[in-house]
Amino acid sequence: MSSASAASPSARQPIADFLDRAGMLVVLAILFLGCSVFVENFLSWRNMQGLALAVSMTGMVACTMLFCLAAGDFDLSIGSVVACAGVLAAVVMNRSESITLGVLAGLTLGALVGATNGYVVAKLRINALITTLATMQIVRGFGFIISDGKAVGIGLEDFFSLGSSDLLGVPTPVWITAGCFAVFGFILNRTVFGRDTLAVGGNSEAAHLAGIAVNRVKIAIFTAQGVMAAFAGIVLASRITSGQPNTSQGFELEVISACVLGGVSLTGGVGSMAFVIAGVLIMGIVQNAMNLLNVPTFYQYVARGLILLAAVLFDRWKRRRV
Amino acid sequence: MSAALAFTSVSMEFPGVKALDDVSFAVRAGSIHALMGENGAGKSTLLKILSGAYTPTAGSLVLGGTPRAFHDTADALAAGIAVIYQELHLVPEMTVAENLYLGHLPQKFGLVDRRALAAAARQQLDLIGESIDPNTKLGRLSLGQRQMVEIAKALSRGARVIAFDEPTSSLSDREVRRLFTIIRELRDRGCAILYVSHRMEEIFTLCDRITILRDGHHVETADLATLTRDTVVQRMVGRKLADIYNYSPRPAAGPGLTVENLTGPGLAEPCSFRVAAGEIFGFFGLIGAGRSELLKLLFGAAPATGGRITLDGRELALSSPRAAIEAGVVLCPEDRKKEGIVPVRSVLENINLSARRRRARAGIFLDETWEQSNARERSEQLRVKTPSVRQLIRNLSGGNQQKVILGRWLSETVKVILLDEPTRGIDVGAKSEIYGIMQDLARAGVCVIVVSSELPEVLGVSDRIAVMRQGRIAAILDRADAAEEKLLKLALPLETTLAS
Numbered sequence: 002m003s004s005a006s007a008a009s010p011s012a013r014q015p016i017a018d019f020l021d022r023a024g025m026l027v028v029l030a031i032l033f034l035g036c037s038v039f040v041e042n043f044l045s046w047r048n049m050q051g052l053a054l055a056v057s058m059t060g061m062v063a064c065t066m067l068f069c070l071a072a073g074d075f076d077l078s079i080g081s082v083v084a085c086a087g088v089l090a091a092v093v094m095n096r097s098e099s100i101t102l103g104v105l106a107g108l109t110l111g112a113l114v115g116a117t118n119g120y121v122v123a124k125l126r127i128n129a130l131i132t133t134l135a136t137m138q139i140v141r142g143f144g145f146i147i148s149d150g151k152a153v154g155i156g157l158e159d160f161f162s163l164g165s166s167d168l169l170g171v172p173t174p175v176w177i178t179a180g181c182f183a184v185f186g187f188i189l190n191r192t193v194f195g196r197d198t199l200a201v202g203g204n205s206e207a208a209h210l211a212g213i214a215v216n217r218v219k220i221a222i223f224t225a226q227g228v229m230a231a232f233a234g235i236v237l238a239s240r241i242t243s244g245q246p247n248t249s250q251g252f253e254l255e256v257i258s259a260c261v262l263g264g265v266s267l268t269g270g271v272g273s274m275a276f277v278i279a280g281v282l283i284m285g286i287v288q289n290a291m292n293l294l295n296v297p298t299f300y301q302y303v304a305r306g307l308i309l310l311a312a313v314l315f316d317r318w319k320r321r322r323v
Numbered sequence: 324m325s326a327a328l329a330f331t332s333v334s335m336e337f338p339g340v341k342a343l344d345d346v347s348f349a350v351r352a353g354s355i356h357a358l359m360g361e362n363g364a365g366k367s368t369l370l371k372i373l374s375g376a377y378t379p380t381a382g383s384l385v386l387g388g389t390p391r392a393f394h395d396t397a398d399a400l401a402a403g404i405a406v407i408y409q410e411l412h413l414v415p416e417m418t419v420a421e422n423l424y425l426g427h428l429p430q431k432f433g434l435v436d437r438r439a440l441a442a443a444a445r446q447q448l449d450l451i452g453e454s455i456d457p458n459t460k461l462g463r464l465s466l467g468q469r470q471m472v473e474i475a476k477a478l479s480r481g482a483r484v485i486a487f488d489e490p491t492s493s494l495s496d497r498e499v500r501r502l503f504t505i506i507r508e509l510r511d512r513g514c515a516i517l518y519v520s521h522r523m524e525e526i527f528t529l530c531d532r533i534t535i536l537r538d539g540h541h542v543e544t545a546d547l548a549t550l551t552r553d554t555v556v557q558r559m560v561g562r563k564l565a566d567i568y569n570y571s572p573r574p575a576a577g578p579g580l581t582v583e584n585l586t587g588p589g590l591a592e593p594c595s596f597r598v599a600a601g602e603i604f605g606f607f608g609l610i611g612a613g614r615s616e617l618l619k620l621l622f623g624a625a626p627a628t629g630g631r632i633t634l635d636g637r638e639l640a641l642s643s644p645r646a647a648i649e650a651g652v653v654l655c656p657e658d659r660k661k662e663g664i665v666p667v668r669s670v671l672e673n674i675n676l677s678a679r680r681r682r683a684r685a686g687i688f689l690d691e692t693w694e695q696s697n698a699r700e701r702s703e704q705l706r707v708k709t710p711s712v713r714q715l716i717r718n719l720s721g722g723n724q725q726k727v728i729l730g731r732w733l734s735e736t737v738k739v740i741l742l743d744e745p746t747r748g749i750d751v752g753a754k755s756e757i758y759g760i761m762q763d764l765a766r767a768g769v770c771v772i773v774v775s776s777e778l779p780e781v782l783g784v785s786d787r788i789a790v791m792r793q794g795r796i797a798a799i800l801d802r803a804d805a806a807e808e809k810l811l812k813l814a815l816p817l818e819t820t821l822a823s
Contacts, residue, residue, distance in 0.1 A: 191691075193683045200676060203665035210624060210654060210662055211676040211731065212645035270667040 025263050025279040025312070032283060036290045043293060046170075053175040056285035058083075059256055060178040060278070061233045064185035065226040066256050067277045071189070072222050073202035073269025074122060074129040078114060078137040079230035080252035084245065085144035086110050086231035091153040091244030100160050107235045108228055114140055115227020119220035137253070144246040153244040164240030174236050181229075186274030198222060202269025258305075259284045262312040283308070326385070327352035327515035328373075328404075328484050333382035335368050341539055342368040345382070348534045348544040350484070355506060355516040357526045357547065360536035361559055361778060361811070366519050369536070370488055373517070374406040375399035386484070405477030406486040413469060413476075415462035420444035422461050423476050447475045451505050467498030474505060485509060486517035491525060503529055521609060521815055523552050535559055553808070560778055560807035567755040568783030569762060576601035576768040578635055580739050582621070585630030589616025591794030593630060598739070598770040600635070603761060605785030606774040608814050613794040614774040615657050618741045621772075622654040623647040634738060648677055651738030655728050655745055657774070659721065663728045666717035670709050671698035673716045673727050678734035701730035706756065722753025729760055739770040746780060758784055778807050790814050 086107035094103030189195035200208040263280025265272035326349035335343040350356040371377040375393030383390040393399040429439040444457035535542040577600035584593035598604040606614045619625040623641035656662035698712040705726040746754040790813040
């Protein structure tokens with residue numbers, strides 16, 4: 002934000018303008034085409050199903066992470082919430098023999114953790130990094146405590162259909178994720194709440210002085226984030242037929258990476274659902290292609306890190322042209 | 324006497340603003356030279372050029388006979404220039420000695436030589452007769468003592484030209500006297516002192532010569548003995564500008580806003596005043612006089628601790644900006660960038676930022692048709708220069724950004740509009756348009772309250788003017804009674820008795 006930036010957009014080259022608007026969607030398209038041509042089996046229906054299923058969890062949680070980032074915050078506690086909600090749902094289901102109660106327990110946990118994050122960040126004005134770093138550990142610990150550190154097998158087989166059934170050949174979790182993309186994309190673009198979120202992230206003081214209830218917006222976002230992470234945890238538990246207290250470590254970074262990769266600004270105020278979908282899919286495709294090409298896991302970490310770095314450098318380069 | 328320092332035809336231009344225009348004057352070695360002018364006259368810019376923070380766009384700085392151009396503050400420091408600001412540039416967590424030698428601490432085998440450091444610091448402090456223990460943490464010292472450390476630091480770097488920017492603003496009387504003694508000693512040792520202050524008493528007690536700036540122009544440099552306080556004030560303000568205010572009187576259109584005994588942060592005394600509907604009510608004062616704080620209280624952005632605010636006879640409870648907006652009270656904040664605009668969003672979103680809440684279907688879903696048409700109408704009405712309402716607001720000029728914020732409020736039902744420095748950093752053309760909008764609003768029966776540090780602006784637009792000084796309303800004057808000298812005298816801090 003240079004103080005004297007009065008550049009008119011007409012002075013910019015059309016290519017840069019196009020890149021600016023299309024963002025990573027172009028990269029996604031090129032990547033997809035490249036993999037289709039050069040990676041064997043990539044385009045097969047089975048692989049597409051597997052790919053979609055693999056990104057479904059990241060996709061779901063990235064929807065609410067988009068709101069978090071757009072409002073200028075972020076949430077590190079989601080990986081722990083995924084694990085803890087799965088474990089809690091499993092324990093409650095086994096004790097009560099009720100799927101509904103188990104799911105509700107998991108979601109309530111997510112809502113509580115999220116609301117706590119939101120309250121501490123918004124009202125008590127503690128930095129989101131510190132706050133969610135703390136809840137991340139608290140909730141992870143809580144998951145270990147209620148499961149005694151061991152996986153909790155689930156006895157209700159009906160529950161497994163949430164994660165392993167499919168509709169028209171597409172796995173249920175993928176439908177859910179697609180639904181989340183649609184709903185949260187709509188909220189961001191077409192509702193006052195969505196626009197207020199971007200205003201809060203763009204300049205919270207100006208938003209406050211324009212009558213936006215900044216704290217309420219932030220608490221709502223964190224709560225939604227917690228519920229969404231818990232829901233993803235419950236879907237995961239259904240897929241793997243148990244609650245695993247150890248699962249999803251580092252998941253928060255995966256989700257934030259995907260958002261940033263797509264072009265969501267870490268400083269807030271800029272982001273769209275299309276960016277997030279692009280980011281999630283790019284991450285997923287790279288991972289999938291590396292698996293198909295038998296790239297050893299250790300190298301995959303290096304590759305993923307490099308891609309993220311390249312994406313943010315590209316973003317910076319793009320911005321400097323404006 | 325030789326000129327230790329001279330400014331020759333110095334100009335400083337910022338996009339859209341000429342902060343200094345062809346300023347020339349000399350400061351003699353062994354003299355204390357006052358620099359005076361209204362807010363925005365160019366004093367701070369001049370100091371920043373002196374300290375190397377700005378490089379002038381034209382003209383140069385002549386130091387001991389040679390023209391110099393400083394690229395940064397280290398350059399200026401090396402040339403023997405020190406500027407001591409209101410906010411001191413010291414590190415509170417470090418000791419006095421460390422602060423004195425920050426950047427070139429004495430070393431022994433690559434480690435800080437504590438003993439040498441303490442000894443050198445002791446010596447420097449002795450030079451100005453200061454008995455502070457060099458190993459005290461700076462944060463423990465009073466502001467006056469910190470200023471002494473800053474002076475010692477300047478001397479330790481061999482400064483021959485020392486500039487003070489409002490050095491007494493937060494000192495006690497005793498500390499002020501001590502400061503003056505030191506400044507006189509520095510003069511007697513042959514330093515050239517540049518002294519910036521609003522306090523007439525201090526200037527006449529301390530200084531030998533004076534330079535007066537106005538609107539970025541040099542007005543006069545003279546021996547203080549040849550001037551009186553009244554002539555100094557006159558030269559600071561005496562200017563005739565073409566009438567860009569377009570003032571015409573309007574009849575009062577209703578009881579309007581009544582503020583009784585309002586108290587809260589930033590106010591030293593309870594404030595009371597009335598603004599009739601259709602009236603333009605100006606607030607003049609120096610920076611820090613409590614005007615912005617008062618507006619924040621009226622807008623519910625800061626918590627009032629007492630008092631009553633009534634609008635058209637109904638009492639208002641302004642608990643938040645949102646409540647204020649719903650009651651028809653709106654604020655265009657002083658710092659547009661930090662508090663006004665959302666830079667990364669479009670003109671459209673910035674205009675609709677507040678009113679969209681009420682326009683939304685079921686209070687949730689945006690009415691896109693309204694969003695489009697409202698943004699277009701407001702930007703046409705206010706003549707916002709932008710290629711489209713989709714343009715990011717940060718790409719607009721300051722004047723157009725201000726118009727967008729005005730457009731935000733014209734989208735609401737406004738009864739009271741609070742304008743805090745509405746034309747700061749805006750070019751004359753846009754200024755005049757904004758004055759026009761203010762007149763239109765008043766004519767439509769809105770209470771217009773405008774805070775400004777620019778005397779001609781306050782005088783040009785207001786029906787009545789309140790002068791604030793040090794957190795209180797010093798006086799409320801009718802347009803007919805308000806003259807520049809009178810306002811400025813009321814606004815200057817109460818004079819303390821200075822025994823020299």
